[in-house]
Amino acid sequence: MRTAACLVVALAAVAAASGEDHVVRPTPATTHFGGWSADYAPVTEVASGDVVHLWTVSGEPGQVPLDTFDVPEELQTIWKAQCGSLDGSQPDRSPPAAFCGAPGPHILTGPVAVAGARPGDILKVEVLSAELWTDWGWNTIRAGKGALGNTAEFADVPAETVIIPLDLARMTATPPWSRGVEIALNATGTGPFFGQMGVAPAPSRGVLSSILPGAHGGNLDNKRLGPGATLYLPVNVDGALFSAGDGHAVQGDGEFCVTALETSMHGRFRLTVLTPGSAGSTAVFHDISGPRAETPTHYITMAFHEDLNEAQEAALLDMLAWMHRLTGVSRIDLYRTASLVGDMAVTQVVNGRKGVHLMMPKSIMDAMAAAANDSGGWKSAARAVLAAAEAIYLDVQHKVADFLLICKGKCAELLAKYEL
Structure with missing residues (x-):
C-alpha cells in the first residue's frame, strides 16, 4: 500500500518550496482502507501551519456500475488493490468478505505527518474547504443495522445501495425515491463535510475500525465540522498522523439508516501543532481527552458511547471543564448557562458508539469571560x-x-x- 510514498513525499516537497498547498491524491499507497492505526506510515510530512489538500474517494464496493457512472480511476485502483477487481467485487472470495477484508468500510487519505507534533500536543485542524468532485453519491441500508435495525418493521429489510445523481452546479441531489424532488445540499443548514477526520490512535490500541469514533476522532459524522470549523485533536504519536475521508454531501443529525449521502470530496486543511505552552492555547488543553471544535459562532464538545445518556453526560462535563478554564466562570454557573443557551444534539446513532455534541455560543461565553476578567481587576x-x-x-x-x-x-x- 505504500510503494508510492516516496513519490508523494517528493511532490509535497516541491509544492512546499513553491509556496503552494501540499497535495495528496488517493492511490493504494496514499490511503488506508477501513482502519486507524499508529502503524500506518505517513505518506507525506508538512510543517506546522502548512495547508494540505487531500483528495478522497467513496463508494460501496461492487455496487457502483462502471458503465453507468463516472467512477474515478483512483477509486477503481484502490478497489482493485483491496477487493480484487476494478468495480470492487471480490471474484477471489466466496462468500465475499465484509469490507473486502478491511476492518471497516471507509477509504481515508493519509496519514499526513506534521513535523514537531508529539504525544501531549494538540493538532489544530482548520477546515478551509470541502468540495464534491464526482456527480454521484450513494446511500445504503444494511440488514439489521441502523437506528431501526432491531425493529420488527425494518429488521428484515434487505441490504441495498442506491446511487444518487448530484448536480454540482446547482448543489442538489435527486434521490430516485424522491419523485423528482431535488434536495439542496445545504438543506440541513450546513453543507458538504468530511465524516472522518482524525489522528493515529495510541500505539497500544492497535488497528481500530473506521466505523467507531473515539478519542482519536475518526468517524465523527458531525455536519458542523465543515469549512470554517476548527477541530482540536489530542496527539498520540510523533507526527500526529492526520487523515480524512468519508465525504458527506448532505446529512442530518442522526444519520439513521447507516449512511448519509456519501460521495468523493476534496478538501484543504491547515494543520498546526499546539504545544502546552502555546500562546492562547491553555484553555483547550485543560482536561482534553478527545475531540473539541469551534466554529465562527460556537464552541463544540463531542462524546461517544453505546449509551446516549453516557455520551450526553460526557459532552456536557467536557464543555464545563473547557469553558471554566476559558472564562473563569464557575462550573455551576456554566451548568446553569448551558441550560439556557447550550444546544445539544445527537450527531449519529449508527456508528457503534453513538455520538452527542454540545454547542455553546461564543458571544455569550466571551462576554462572560470579559466580565469575569474585569471583576475588580x-x-x-x-x-x-x-x-x-x-x-x-x-x-x-x-x-x-x-x-x-x-x-x-x-x-x-x-x-x-x-x-x-
Whole structure:
C-alpha cells in the first residue's frame, strides 16, 4: 500500500518550496482502507501551519456500475488493490468478505505527518474547504443495522445501495425515491463535510475500525465540522498522523439508516501543532481527552458511547471543564448557562458508539469571560499569572521529556563516570 510514498513525499516537497498547498491524491499507497492505526506510515510530512489538500474517494464496493457512472480511476485502483477487481467485487472470495477484508468500510487519505507534533500536543485542524468532485453519491441500508435495525418493521429489510445523481452546479441531489424532488445540499443548514477526520490512535490500541469514533476522532459524522470549523485533536504519536475521508454531501443529525449521502470530496486543511505552552492555547488543553471544535459562532464538545445518556453526560462535563478554564466562570454557573443557551444534539446513532455534541455560543461565553476578567481587576491579573505559571510548568515537562528521550541510557553512564 505504500510503494508510492516516496513519490508523494517528493511532490509535497516541491509544492512546499513553491509556496503552494501540499497535495495528496488517493492511490493504494496514499490511503488506508477501513482502519486507524499508529502503524500506518505517513505518506507525506508538512510543517506546522502548512495547508494540505487531500483528495478522497467513496463508494460501496461492487455496487457502483462502471458503465453507468463516472467512477474515478483512483477509486477503481484502490478497489482493485483491496477487493480484487476494478468495480470492487471480490471474484477471489466466496462468500465475499465484509469490507473486502478491511476492518471497516471507509477509504481515508493519509496519514499526513506534521513535523514537531508529539504525544501531549494538540493538532489544530482548520477546515478551509470541502468540495464534491464526482456527480454521484450513494446511500445504503444494511440488514439489521441502523437506528431501526432491531425493529420488527425494518429488521428484515434487505441490504441495498442506491446511487444518487448530484448536480454540482446547482448543489442538489435527486434521490430516485424522491419523485423528482431535488434536495439542496445545504438543506440541513450546513453543507458538504468530511465524516472522518482524525489522528493515529495510541500505539497500544492497535488497528481500530473506521466505523467507531473515539478519542482519536475518526468517524465523527458531525455536519458542523465543515469549512470554517476548527477541530482540536489530542496527539498520540510523533507526527500526529492526520487523515480524512468519508465525504458527506448532505446529512442530518442522526444519520439513521447507516449512511448519509456519501460521495468523493476534496478538501484543504491547515494543520498546526499546539504545544502546552502555546500562546492562547491553555484553555483547550485543560482536561482534553478527545475531540473539541469551534466554529465562527460556537464552541463544540463531542462524546461517544453505546449509551446516549453516557455520551450526553460526557459532552456536557467536557464543555464545563473547557469553558471554566476559558472564562473563569464557575462550573455551576456554566451548568446553569448551558441550560439556557447550550444546544445539544445527537450527531449519529449508527456508528457503534453513538455520538452527542454540545454547542455553546461564543458571544455569550466571551462576554462572560470579559466580565469575569474585569471583576475588580485583581482577578484578571491573578488569572494571567496562573495561566503563565501553568504554561511554564507544562513547557518544562516537555523539555524534561525531550531530555530523557535524548539521554535514554546514557544518563546512568555519565552519573557513574563522574561519580555524581
